Structure formats: structure tokens, C-alpha cells
Amino acid sequence: MRETPARIVEVQVLRYRPEEDEKPVWQSYAVPFTEDMSVLQALQFIKDELDGSLAFRWSCRMAICGSCGMMVNGKPELSCQTFVRDLLPGPVRIEPLAHLPIEKDLVVDVEPFVKKLESIQPYIIPKEPRSLEQGEYLQTPHQLEQIEQFSSCINCMLCYAACPQFGLDPQFLGPGVLALLHRYNADSRDGGRAQRMPLLNAQEGVWSCTAVGYCSQVCPKHVDPANAVNQNKVESAKDYFLRFLSPKGGRA
Amino acid sequence: MQTFHADVAIVGAGGAGLRAAIAVAEADPKLKVALVSKVYPMRSHTVAAEGGAAAVTQAHDSLDAHFHDTVAGGDWLCEQDVVDYFVGQAHREMVQMEHWGCPWSRRDDGHVNVRAFGGMKIERTWFAADKTGFHMLHTLFQTSIKYPQIQRFDEHFCVDLVVEDGRVQGVVAIDISTGEFTLVQAPSVIIATGGAGRVFRENTNGGIVTGDGMALAYRHGVPLRDMEFVQYHPTCMPGTGLLFTEACRGEGGFMLNKDGYRYLQDYGLGPAEAKPRNKFMELGPRDRLSQAYWHEKQKGRTVTTRHGEVVHLDLRHLGEARLRERLPQIYELAVEYLGVDPAKEPIPVLPAVHYTMGGILADGSTAAPLQGLYSAGECSSVGIHGANRLGSNSLTELLVFGKVAGEQAAMNAKSAPVIDTARALAQAEAARERAQSLVTARDGTERIATLRREMAQAMEDGCGIYRSADSMQAACEKLAELKERVRNVRLDDTSKAWNTEWLLAIELGYQLDVAQAMAHSALERRESRGSHQRLDGFTERDDVNYLKHSLATYAGADAPRITYSEVKITRSPPGKRVYGAAGEQADAERKAKEAAHA
Amino acid sequence: MSYVRPMAGWWKRDPFFVRYMARELTAFAVLAYAVVLAVGLVRLAQGELAYNGWLRAVQSPAGLVMHLVFFVSFLVHCTSWFEIMPKTMPMMVLGGKRVSAAAITGFGTGLAVVVTLAVLAVARWLP
Amino acid sequence: MKRSHSPIFWLLFGAGGMLAALLGPALVYVTGVEAGGGLVVSPRAMDYATVHAFAHNWLGKGFLFFVVSLFAWHAVHRILCSLHDVGIHKTLPVKFGCYGVAAAVTAVSAYALLQV
Ligand SMILES: Cc1cc2nc3c(=O)[nH]c(=O)nc-3n(C[C@H](O)[C@H](O)[C@H](O)COP(=O)(O)OP(=O)(O)OC[C@H]3O[C@@H](n4cnc5c(N)ncnc54)[C@H](O)[C@@H]3O)c2cc1C
Ligand code: SF4
Numbered sequence A: 001m002r003e004t005p006a007r008i009v010e011v012q013v014l015r016y017r018p019e020e021d022e023k024p025v026w027q028s029y030a031v032p033f034t035e036d037m038s039v040l041q042a043l044q045f046i047k048d049e050l051d052g053s054l055a056f057r058w059s060c061r062m063a064i065c066g067s068c069g070m071m072v073n074g075k076p077e078l079s080c081q082t083f084v085r086d087l088l089p090g091p092v093r094i095e096p097l098a099h100l101p102i103e104k105d106l107v108v109d110v111e112p113f114v115k116k117l118e119s120i121q122p123y124i125i126p127k128e129p130r131s132l133e134q135g136e137y138l139q140t141p142h143q144l145e146q147i148e149q150f151s152s153c154i155n156c157m158l159c160y161a162a163c164p165q166f167g168l169d170p171q172f173l174g175p176g177v178l179a180l181l182h183r184y185n186a187d188s189r190d191g192g193r194a195q196r197m198p199l200l201n202a203q204e205g206v207w208s209c210t211a212v213g214y215c216s217q218v219c220p221k222h223v224d225p226a227n228a229v230n231q232n233k234v235e236s237a238k239d240y241f242l243r244f245l246s247p248k249g250g251r252a
Numbered sequence B: 001m002q003t004f005h006a007d008v009a010i011v012g013a014g015g016a017g018l019r020a021a022i023a024v025a026e027a028d029p030k031l032k033v034a035l036v037s038k039v040y041p042m043r044s045h046t047v048a049a050e051g052g053a054a055a056v057t058q059a060h061d062s063l064d065a066h067f068h069d070t071v072a073g074g075d076w077l078c079e080q081d082v083v084d085y086f087v088g089q090a091h092r093e094m095v096q097m098e099h100w101g102c103p104w105s106r107r108d109d110g111h112v113n114v115r116a117f118g119g120m121k122i123e124r125t126w127f128a129a130d131k132t133g134f135h136m137l138h139t140l141f142q143t144s145i146k147y148p149q150i151q152r153f154d155e156h157f158c159v160d161l162v163v164e165d166g167r168v169q170g171v172v173a174i175d176i177s178t179g180e181f182t183l184v185q186a187p188s189v190i191i192a193t194g195g196a197g198r199v200f201r202e203n204t205n206g207g208i209v210t211g212d213g214m215a216l217a218y219r220h221g222v223p224l225r226d227m228e229f230v231q232y233h234p235t236c237m238p239g240t241g242l243l244f245t246e247a248c249r250g251e252g253g254f255m256l257n258k259d260g261y262r263y264l265q266d267y268g269l270g271p272a273e274a275k276p277r278n279k280f281m282e283l284g285p286r287d288r289l290s291q292a293y294w295h296e297k298q299k300g301r302t303v304t305t306r307h308g309e310v311v312h313l314d315l316r317h318l319g320e321a322r323l324r325e326r327l328p329q330i331y332e333l334a335v336e337y338l339g340v341d342p343a344k345e346p347i348p349v350l351p352a353v354h355y356t357m358g359g360i361l362a363d364g365s366t367a368a369p370l371q372g373l374y375s376a377g378e379c380s381s382v383g384i385h386g387a388n389r390l391g392s393n394s395l396t397e398l399l400v401f402g403k404v405a406g407e408q409a410a411m412n413a414k415s416a417p418v419i420d421t422a423r424a425l426a427q428a429e430a431a432r433e434r435a436q437s438l439v440t441a442r443d444g445t446e447r448i449a450t451l452r453r454e455m456a457q458a459m460e461d462g463c464g465i466y467r468s469a470d471s472m473q474a475a476c477e478k479l480a481e482l483k484e485r486v487r488n489v490r491l492d493d494t495s496k497a498w499n500t501e502w503l504l505a506i507e508l509g510y511q512l513d514v515a516q517a518m519a520h521s522a523l524e525r526r527e528s529r530g531s532h533q534r535l536d537g538f539t540e541r542d543d544v545n546y547l548k549h550s551l552a553t554y555a556g557a558d559a560p561r562i563t564y565s566e567v568k569i570t571r572s573p574p575g576k577r578v579y580g581a582a583g584e585q586a587d588a589e590r591k592a593k594e595a596a597h598a
Numbered sequence C: 001m002s003y004v005r006p007m008a009g010w011w012k013r014d015p016f017f018v019r020y021m022a023r024e025l026t027a028f029a030v031l032a033y034a035v036v037l038a039v040g041l042v043r044l045a046q047g048e049l050a051y052n053g054w055l056r057a058v059q060s061p062a063g064l065v066m067h068l069v070f071f072v073s074f075l076v077h078c079t080s081w082f083e084i085m086p087k088t089m090p091m092m093v094l095g096g097k098r099v100s101a102a103a104i105t106g107f108g109t110g111l112a113v114v115v116t117l118a119v120l121a122v123a124r125w126l127p
Numbered sequence D: 001m002k003r004s005h006s007p008i009f010w011l012l013f014g015a016g017g018m019l020a021a022l023l024g025p026a027l028v029y030v031t032g033v034e035a036g037g038g039l040v041v042s043p044r045a046m047d048y049a050t051v052h053a054f055a056h057n058w059l060g061k062g063f064l065f066f067v068v069s070l071f072a073w074h075a076v077h078r079i080l081c082s083l084h085d086v087g088i089h090k091t092l093p094v095k096f097g098c099y100g101v102a103a104a105v106t107a108v109s110a111y112a113l114l115q116v
């Protein structure tokens, strides 16, 4: 169902080819625009028809795999969920996600993020052991609600591109990972809180956050990572002062 | 070339690959696992599954009922002993996922909730809102982090298997970020690379679903089984093919034609009732619903839009509150991508390719007829889907058979003979040269996108919801032509780091091989069964000649060889596959017969 | 191999950041005001003459302008403080329903209004 | 990872911030914008007698002490962060400089209040 293109939109892409470029350069492409075209589809058109060397990640096209984050007109967005019709008349400016090292063109380095994610023990450390024969743990809808939002994180890293504190200090665990940490701490089945506390308590834990709040604004899945980070400042502060009182809070 | 020694190499880190990796780690903590994936695990396409995963849960349900739904749903082309194992393990695996933290939706009493799904007699589909696959995948990925013996090779693209002395000995992969090659040597290899839906034009699949693993095994002589059976999902977004989960109908959605009429009652699925009833109407199986759409289209009772002919999925009567609670993602998809508010307007939908029932030939323990090779997940044909998969059986399959594959591979690794590194390395070098020649050949003229588009169109025209010899023949010829032309591809990108165009070229090669297996298997099956429906005089099921699995065997540049193998029937002889009121009656008759036997 | 973009001037990149910086800048007014008060306390301790000198300085045109700047800064501080408050609190459930962010912000702002009126009332009708 | 000592300063920051949000506008108005009184507030509000009486009372002393010192602690913590934001990082001298100001304001106001 190829329709006749209504008009041409200029798409500017920040390109960086590690084998030839010293630093990123802008390149402009003319893309025929259709009414329901997403920014991702515009890039696919470029790759298919104009310039096969343009590199970017994508897969699901439905805002759930978290691959396709990029800066669109200066804002962190999932390109598959951002529509060219909302950006007319253009030009549409596309850059790799801010604050992250560029590997090539729109591809940023995800490895440090994944390493952080691995560091927080993102799995249930059972409060009380239970065998499979005993069936599922009971969890009320209300208990589920405590974690549901924080478990919806698709690891898209838009919040990292939004958070200046991460930009200033890449060691900062950052909103997405801290939301996930909170998701496990807040799970009624989990008893691993004490093991995760040292991460929260560090400067690179919650204490690098200055409550900018932009992370939550850009999050495509309404995870509200700023809330996860900032409510854990209270937890960390409690842990700081009460560690001498309670035997559990004491570990640094 | 980097080399890495592992006990088990797993290609693919979707639901099946991750479950297998954990199973190996739990089987024996001393075994080293190499988990190779062309995307970060959480990007795998399992993430997109919406509706849920089936396991007998309620007191009034039974393994027997799940068995019969599955076997009848598959039009009796299922391996019945394997189905028995499958339904028996399903619940345990669901509970295991719960223990690992999967946020299943709950009832007020704290127990896990289940929902209705197409073709299932009783509600038995576990769900996590309408993001079941997402939650399962992230739970599995995050749980896998617990095991240090699982060494991941994220964003590593597998280009070949190493096969020596009739045994698989490892895999060769490109590190996408550098373009360098890695040889992972391992006496056991599990392929868990997912489906191949993207060989079709309109599909619900992610960009990575290109049948790589199927092609890898196929090229090494492992047959692909039942490849003609490709599932069309009846409710997809026009234009993009994005899915509106079957749970929309499980929750009570209606299918309407252009006159606002619930047309499914005209296709043996009635009577139409206001409340959803399992195996009736909208809760019939996918193949039947997609076929009904096709007929409506022929009769001119569909709605014409910019993106083709559509019918309507009507959710209005469910109300905004319930939609937001049970189908939040669907709600957003409709609003954002279509500008349709499902609480106020019906959603335009049409069928799109969704699932590949067939795959790498595997026995009930996931082993391929190549020593050391196993497969699990959508790429595998372990035999539970037959000619049509029931919704929500596949997520369960990932778990049940991912685990089996992991355990089998672990066992094999412990007894396998030592690998000859030098010869493996020589093979890997050869694989590298083959792959790199795609970049270095500069005299080509073909564009990848053009070939890909032609392939997808040919498959849609030739192997769609309804097929005929002519259309399938045309598809076969087109594919043969494309296989010629693909050798003449020219890349714009000659760099090493993140050369995704190069990967696309390799994927296109995989896709063409898989497409050929599909088209030729389809052409040879002269009957109609499940998702394979013919118009050219073979409109009926033919149990005499075709109660058989097809096997497509690779033949290099030539067309694949198609042979057949027996179907394992243990206790459910082929019956009439009927739904709605007729289905109810057939069920009763079967029960009476069984009672008389006992 | 990979390229890291510089952070210099980041706060100019997005209107959201500009607003954030404005919020952070209120701290200078708060500090200055605290110092003005501290000086006032010292002068108060030194006796009536000294205190009146301080009061005159506060009432001078320059002092007035300064306090107007403080006043605006405190208003910015007050609104932004309650705007971010929902982010700092655990999930609250009232009557089975989750309390919305807007409700929390509204509650905080309302409280500030009440306190303000109370202070002004006391200052108007001194005991 | 090393435990951060931020909680101490963050709590002071939070307490001061809350106080400043609730009381700040009204206080600035009374003590500065309309220090002469007449319009909204009473002309006597900032008189030596009134203020002295207020600061003489132990409750009044406490109130003034907390307001002045917590405002200062709130402000310096935020300023420290802003300095980091513009590239002046939280090295020891910078921290001493910032928190030192708040400590001085605290000490001075405590001393003055005790003298009243
Ligand atoms: C939109 C949608 C909704 C669905 N909903 C449901 C549902 O509700 N219920 C249900 O039961 N089923 C559902 N399904 C089907 C089900 O989700 C899939 O069949 C299943 O998730 C496939 O999982 P997998 O692990 O086999 O493969 P995938 O999750 O696709 O993973 C494949 C993995 O292989 C890797 N890989 C592939 N090729 C290579 C290569 N060359 N080199 C290295 N790595 C490679 C990929 O990186 C990836 O990690 C749905 C499918 C779709 C598309
Ligand atoms: S918290 Fe939101 S923005 Fe951040 S990674 Fe997760 S989904 Fe993306």
C-alpha cells in the first residue's frame, strides 16, 4: 500500500564513524513523508534507500524492547513511538542519546548500564524459602501495585539521557537502575534489602541525584524513576542514622 | 580470532535461551555457559508477547483438557507424547517464574489470576497485565544474572555452527561493536533464535526475527519440520502489523465487519453471545479467525482503508477503566499509533503473520539429529503446535523446553569427547572469510532492501492465509531467483564497527533459505490443515496421505528436498476440528466414548 | 573508540534544565536572607540603636529591592519544592486509591498558603 | 561502594527547604518587603520592642535560631550541588567553604540570640 508521498522532510542525523571521523558531524537526508511515519521508519527509509551505512538499533517497533532511544529534536525519545507528523515542518534533528558514549552514529555504549544493572542483584532473594510444590507466593493486588510501575522499566535509558547528574558523573547508578533496585526491595517476596542497601547508600547510589526530575518526565513507561531514587534517599538516611540501633542496618 | 571454551553454547537469549542457560547452571554449577545473542537479552522478541502463558491451574481444569485443546488446535499434527509432557510441566514452570519474581497479575486473595484465550476450553492463561512476555523476559534475564557461570556474549551475531566428526562443536560469532570474530567452542549447542516471521511482508515480529538459527541448523543438514505452517494472527494493526493481543478477545472484545455484524458466527464459530465463551466466536483459534477475515474480504464486507481491507475489533463495551487495567498497552498502542481511543471507537484490524509453527527438527527431548545440537523456543519444532499453535502455548513452551534443552545439553557436555581446537579454528576461519567476502565484494549491484521487499511480497502472495499451487509455485520461483541475486549484493558500508548493513545481508541469506523451506513444504502438502489452507482442489484435510510431518532438507543452491515422517498419536485419533456449538457437541461425544472405554 | 560528548553548558540545552537551574539559584537568595537575618540578630543583641540601624538599612530603597528579589525567589522555591514533593514520598494509598502527584503538590501548596496567612495575621494583629 | 555522609547534610537541606517553602515568603514579606508596616502588617511588627520581646522568649529564640540556621544549611547544600552542576566539583575545600558559611551563620545567630 505505497501511497504517493505528500512531501519531503529534511532529516538531520548526527553521524560518527569511529574508523574515519574525529568527532560527530551532521548529515542531512531528504525523506518522503507519510502521515503515520515514525521517526524510526524515517531512519529505516534512509538506511534502505539512501545510505546503508547509517547505524542505529531497533527491533520491536512497538515501544517495548527499549532499543531505539535517541534524541529527537533535543529530547530523549523512543524513535518508534515518535511520529514525524508531530515534528513538521522539520527539519527533524536526530542524535544519539545524550550523556552516553557514541559507538557509531546513533548507537551508544550500553555496556556500563548493563554492568550497573547486574550489580544491584536484580532478582528475588527470598524472604522465606518456598518449594515449587508449595505453589506460588501469595501477593495481593495492593502489594503488586507497590512494584508494578517500577517493574515496567524497559531499560531504554532515556532517563539517563535526561539526567544531567549522570552526564556529569557516569559512575552514578542512575534513575533506571535505581528504579529496578527499588522494584526488588519493595517486592513483598524479597528479603534482599540489606544486601542492596550499600549501593543505595553510596554517593554513586541515590546521593548523586539532585532531584532534577526530568528522568520521570521522559520515561516512556511511566516508571517514575525520580520517585524511586528520591524516596530511597529517606531509606538511605534512615539506614545512616539507625544503623547503630538496629543490627540489620549496620553494614556499610 | 578470539576463542572461548564453554560446556554449553546457547545461541539466542530470548525466553527459551535464557531458560536454558539457567537450567544448565542449575543442573551443574561447574558447567560454563556461553550465551550468545545478537541483541541484549531484554531486547529479544519474547519482550513483545502480550497475552499470556498457558498452564492448567483451576480446580475444574485438567491436563487432559489442555492436551485435547492443543492437539485439536494443531489439527492432530502434534506429537502427542510431547504434548503430554508439555501440559504436565507447564504449571510447575509458571510457579517457578513466580518464585523468580515475575509480576503475574493477581486475584484479591493473592493467588495468580488466569484469563481466557483462543481455542482454550477453560481459562488457564497466566498473565502480567498485557505485557506478559516483557515481564517474563526481564524476569528470566535478571534471574540469569545470579549465575556467574553464565557468560554472556551480548550483541554477538552468530554466523555459523562448527561441525566436525558428525558432532556440533561450537559456534562462530561476530562481535557487532568491533566486527571481530569469536569462536565459542562447546560440545553442546542450543539454538534458541526465535521465529522467522519477517520473511513475510505484514507481520507482528520484531526486526530481529529472521530465522537465523533455523537456517544455521538447516545448512548443516538438520531438516526443518512443518515449515508450511505459518500462523496469521487475526487482530493486527493495519500498516505496521503490530499486534493487538488475543487477550482483547479473551476480555470480551467483538469482531465486527463493516456492517457492525459479528461475522464469526457465519463460519462455524457461533452462536454469538454477549459474554465471551471459550472456544466460541472470538475465542476460536487464530487460523479460523484469519480465514473468516479472508472470506469476509472476498464478500466485500470489510472496510477499505489506506492500509488495506480491515475489520473491527470492538472493545467499547468493556469500558475505559477495565481496558486501562487489563489492557493498558493495547490502549496506548491504539491511541498513539492509530489515534483511536478503544473506549470510544472500534479498532481497525487485519491478519498478519505472527508465528512459525515449524522449525528445527527436535525429538521430545529437544535433540536434533546432529550430535550435540538442541533447539528450543519458536525456532524449534519439538512437536506441540502441529498445524496451528494455540495462543499462550508458546510462552509456556519456552520455559518447559528451554529447561529440557538446558538439562540435555548439560548432560551431553559432561560425556562428550574432547574437541579438536585446531580443526574447529580452521572452520571458524573459513566462516569468517565467507562472511567477510560480503563486504569486500565491490562489484555487486543489488540493494538489500529491494531483495528483502521482493521476498516478503512473494511470501505474502504465495503462502498467505489461502494458498494455491500457482501462487506457491510462483513464490518458489521468485525465491530461487532471489537466491541468485543475493550473491550480487553491494553494501554501502565497508567498515567494521557496527556494520549493521553487513548483518542485514547475512540475515537476508538466512531468510531466503527459511522462506524456501516454507514455500516448498507448502507446495508439496496437497491438503488443507490448520493454518495451511488451499483453494485448488485440496480444500479438505487428508489424513490418509498427509497425517504426516513435512521435512525440508537443505540442498544448497537447489530447491530443498521434501520428505515426510510419521506423527506420534498416542490417545487422540484425528477427529473433526470444530468450534462453537459443534465443538461442544464433539467434546461431549469424545468424553462419552472415553467413558465407555474405561 | 567511542566518543564522549562534552557537558559544558548543558543547562542551556533544554527548557527543563533552565527551570531546574532557576530553582537551584533560589538558594543564593535563601542564603543571603539568612545572613541578613543573622546580622539583624547580632544588631538586636547589641541594643536598640544598633537594631534600628539595621532596620533602616532593610527599609532603604536598596534593601527593599533586595527583599523583593528574595520574595520572588522564595515563591519560586515554594512552588518548585512542592512540585517535586511527590517524587520524594512513598506510594500513599487513601481509601483504596493511590494518592495522585497533583494531590500531594496541591496539599503542600495549600499548607504553605495557610501558614503564610497565619504569619501575616499574627503580624497584623500583634498580641 | 563507600557509604556517603550526605544524609546529614541532606536532612538539614530538607528541613530548611521545607521551612523555607512554608514560612519563607511570609517572613520575607514581614521582615523586608513591608518592614515599615502599614499596608498588610502592623507598623509595630518590626519595632525593636516587638522583636526584642519575641527574641527574648525561649520559644521565640528557638524559632529564630531554626529559621536562620536551617535556611543557611538548606542554601549552602543546594549551592554546593549547583557548583558541581557548573563544573566546580565537590572537593574538600569547596565543601568546607560552603558548609563553613552555614556553620558560621549558625554560630553567630546562636551567640546573638543568647545575648538577647
Ligand atoms: C507480538 C507478539 C505477541 C505474542 N504473544 C504471545 C502470547 O501472548 N503468548 C504466547 O504464548 N506467545 C506469544 N507470542 C509468541 C512468543 O512470544 C514467541 O514465540 C516467543 O517469545 C519466542 O521466544 P524465543 O525465545 O524462541 O525467541 P526470541 O525471544 O525471539 O529470542 C531470539 C533470540 O535469538 C537471538 N538471535 C537470533 N538470531 C541470532 C543470531 N544470528 N546470532 C545471535 N543471536 C541470535 C536474538 O538476539 C534473541 O535473543 C507472541 C509473539 C509476538 C510476535
Ligand atoms: S526508567 Fe523509564 S526511561 Fe529509564 S530506562 Fe526505564 S523505561 Fe527507560
Ligand code: F3S
Pocket: A162, A163, A164, A165, A166, A174, A175, A208, A209, A210, A211, A212, A213, A214, A215, A216, A225, A226, A229
Ligand atoms: S533526572 Fe537525575 S538528578 Fe535525580 S530525579 Fe532524575 S535522577
Ligand code: FES
Pocket: A058, A059, A060, A061, A062, A063, A064, A065, A066, A067, A068, A069, A078, A079, A080, A081
Ligand atoms: S523498536 Fe523497540 S522500543 Fe522502539
